[in-house]
Amino acid sequence: MSRIGRKPIPVPAGVEVSLDERNFATVKGPKGTLTQQLPQMLVYERGEGVINAVRPNDSKENRSQHGLGRTLLDNMIVGVTAGFQKQLEVNGVGYRAAVQNGQLVLNVGYSHQVFITPPEGMSIEVAGNRITVSGSDKQRVGQLAAEIREKRPPEPYKGKGIKYAGEVIRRKEGKTGGKKK
Numbered sequence: 001m002s003r004i005g006r007k008p009i010p011v012p013a014g015v016e017v018s019l020d021e022r023n024f025a026t027v028k029g030p031k032g033t034l035t036q037q038l039p040q041m042l043v044y045e046r047g048e049g050v051i052n053a054v055r056p057n058d059s060k061e062n063r064s065q066h067g068l069g070r071t072l073l074d075n076m077i078v079g080v081t082a083g084f085q086k087q088l089e090v091n092g093v094g095y096r097a098a099v100q101n102g103q104l105v106l107n108v109g110y111s112h113q114v115f116i117t118p119p120e121g122m123s124i125e126v127a128g129n130r131i132t133v134s135g136s137d138k139q140r141v142g143q144l145a146a147e148i149r150e151k152r153p154p155e156p157y158k159g160k161g162i163k164y165a166g167e168v169i170r171r172k173e174g175k176t177g178g179k180k181k
Helices: 061-079 139-148
Strands: 015-017 024-029 032-037 045-046 049-052 085-092 096-100 105-106 114-116 122-127 130-135 161-164
Touching: 024 061, 024 130, 032 061, 045 085, 049 061, 061 139, 085 139, 096 122, 096 139, 122 139, 130 139
Parallel strands: none
Antiparallel strands: 015 024, 024 032, 045 049, 085 130, 085 161, 096 105, 105 114, 122 130
């Protein structure tokens, strides 16, 4: 049995969770409202301050969706209460990031500036060489962070580029690394 799927989902005070008969979930909380279609084979049982994801039988498809359905609903509840954030670092001589008029402006070695406008409900903050993407939807936060990183991925020789905070870049030796005498 799925260890993640068995864990009860805590529902804090001030959060309203509604599920219809097709497992279409709507979660309302202090940071907004999220809606998502959950796996239809699961049954969600409400308890006092918790929700449990239960699968009807042990078929392969139900087992594969059990942990996913529980995690999707839990991420929605966490998103409308605490929110999610991803941090990126800009490394390189002359590489800069700034927020102007609600847009992220990147100077990352191109002949032009790169502008990224965050979608509604998400925010981008810059402190020094660190970019913080935050919002209530975990999937959209991760997608926006990946799109920012994609503008100049870190290169393996000097490590210049945009990387996730804590990401380890495997470095390569330069041309002289392979010479034999």
